[in-house]
Amino acid sequence: MQKVSVSQKGSPLVLSGIALLILAVGGGIFLGIPALQAVILSWKDYRPVQGLLGSPWVGLKNYQTLFSSPYFWRIVKNSLIFWFFGSVLPVLAGGALGFVLSRKAAGRKAAAFLACWLLPVFLPELLYAYLAILGFGAEFLTVPAMARLVTLVMSGFRVFCFAVFLSGIGGLTGKTRGFSPGKAALLGTGAVLALVLARAFTSSNLNFLLQNPLTYETMDTLDNYCFRQGLYNMAVGASTAGWVSKWMMQLPGLLLGAVLLIVLMKKQTAAPRQEGEKGGSAPAVAAGVIICAVVLAGWIFLLSLQPGFLKPIIWLQSLVNSLFAAVISCVLFAVLLGALLLACYRFPVVGVCLGLFFSSLLNNWMAGYLFYRELSLYNTLLGTALWTCWNGVLLLVPLSVIGGVFDGKNIGLSAWLRRMLPFFLLFFGLFAALSWGGWMEDMILISGGDNRTLPLLLQAWMVSGVNPNQAVSAAGEGLSGGITNLLLVYSLVPLLIGGACVTLFGFLFPKEETAS
DSSP states (O other), X not given: OHHHHHHHHHHHXXXXXXXXXXXXXXXXXXXXXXXXXHHHHTTBOOOTTTHHHHSOBOXXXXXXXXXXXXXXXXXXXXXXXXXXXXXXXXXXXXXXXXXXXXXXXXXXXXXXXXXXXXXXXXXXXXXXXXXXXXXXXXXXXXXXXXXXXXXXXXXHHHHHHHHHHHHHHHHHHHHHHTBOHHHHHHHHHHHHHHHHHHTTTOOOHHHHHTOOGGGHHHHOOHHHHHHIIIIISOOHHHHHHHHHHHHHHHHHHHHHHHHHXXXXXXXXXXXXXXXXXXXXXXXXXXXXXXXXXXXXXXXXXXXXXXXXXXXXXXXHHHHHHHHHHHHHHHHXXXXXXXXXXXXXXXXXXXXXXXXXXXXXTOOOHHHHHHHXXXXXXXXXXXXXXXXXXXXXXXXXXXXXXXXXXXXXXGSOHHHHHHHHHHHHXXXXXXXXXXXXXXXXXXXXXXXXXXXXXXXXXXXXXHHHTOOTTSOEEETTEEETTOHHHHHHHHHHHHHHHHHHHHHHHHHHSOOOOOOO
C-alpha cells in the first residue's frame, strides 16, 4: 500500500517535470539560439556570403558606434516614455478597475463579463493603426505630437483591457478557492505588471505602424531602430548590438518582475469560504451567442456590398497562406501551452519565471530573421509559423499565475485540469486570433515575397496611403476588392474567435465553492 501511495504522488511530479523540461528545451532552441546569435553578431561585421562564423570580428565597434551617437539616448528616452505611459499606467488603472469589478462578482455570469474585456485584445494592432488613419487622417498623424498621443492611447487601451480581465478574474477565482479576493486580484495585476517590467524597453507595434520619416525624432524607439537597421539597411551589427543593449537594460525589470510574482504567489493564504451566488451558465452562453450572431450578420451584410471580392487570385492565395501559417503556429502553440499546463500542476512559480524570461527575448529582429530563414529553407511559411508560435509565451505567465491560485498540489490532476480548461481555451483562442491577424504582421518578412498574407496586403495599403475604397496595390499586383473587405476578413475572424472564447469561458468556468 505504501508503494502505491508513493507512486500516485510521484507520478504527477514526474509528469510536471517532463513537461517543464520540454518547455525549457524548446525555448532554449527557438529563442535562446537566436539570442546567442545576436550576441555573436553584435561583435562581428556580418557578411551574408561568409555567414555567421566566417564573418570578421570587430569587437566592441558596433557598441561604441551605438553608444556614441546622441540618437541612441534619444530613442532610449522615447522607449521609456512609451513604456511608462503606454504600459505601466494602463496596468495600474486596469488592475484597480478589475479589483472593483470582482468585489461583488460571483459565478459564471461574472466570469463571462470579465472575459468580454478581452475582446479588444483579440483585435490586431494593425486594425487600430488603420482606424487611427481613417479617423484622424494620414496628414494628422504626420504631426509628431499627435502620432505619439494616438499610439499611447491605442496601445495603452489594449494593455488596460487585459489588466482589467486578469485582475478581475484573479479576484473571482480567488473567491472560488477560498483565498483573499484582494490578494488574488493583486496577483492578477502583478502578472501583467511583471510582463511589462520584463519588457520595459519593448515598444508596441503601433509605434512602428504609425511612424513615418517625419516622426522619427519623437516616435523612434529601440525596437524601431533595430528593425530598420537590420532588415531595411542590413546593418546587422548595429541591429543586434541595439537588441543586446535593450535586453541588458531590461534585465533588472525582468528580475524585479519575477521576484514580485514569486512573493505574491507565496503570500496567497486561504480564507474562510463564504456563501455566494452560484451563477448559472445560461446568461454567459446567451451573451456569447448574441456576440457571434451580431458579428456574423454584420460581416455577411458588409461583404454583400461587394460580392466579387474573392475573385482576384491574390485574395485567395493570401487567404490560404494566412490560414495555413496560422494553423501551423496554433498547433505548435497548443503543444507549448499544454506542456506549461502540466508543468504548472506542480511548478507554477517555475512556469512564471520561464514565461517572463522567454518573453524578454522576443523582438530579436535580425538574429531571429536569420535563424528562422535558415531553419525554414527561406521561402516557406514554416519559419513564419514557428516564430509566430513563440510570441505566445507572453500568455504563459498569466496561465501559470492562475495555475498557482488553483494549487494543483491539493487536488487530483484530472480535477485540476478541469478547473484550468476554460483558461487554457481562452488563452489559446487569443493566440489563434492574434496569429491570424496580429503577430503575423511582424513575422511575415521571413516567408519572402511569394508567400503573401492578409496582414502584408493591409500593411501595403497603409504604406501606399490610397483611399480606403480604392484598390490595394501590393508589390505591383492589384487587389480589386478594396480595403473594406480586406479589413473584414482580417479583423472579424479574430472577433468571431473572441466571441466563441467568451462563450466557452463563461460556460466552463468552475462554479463557486462554498463552505458546507
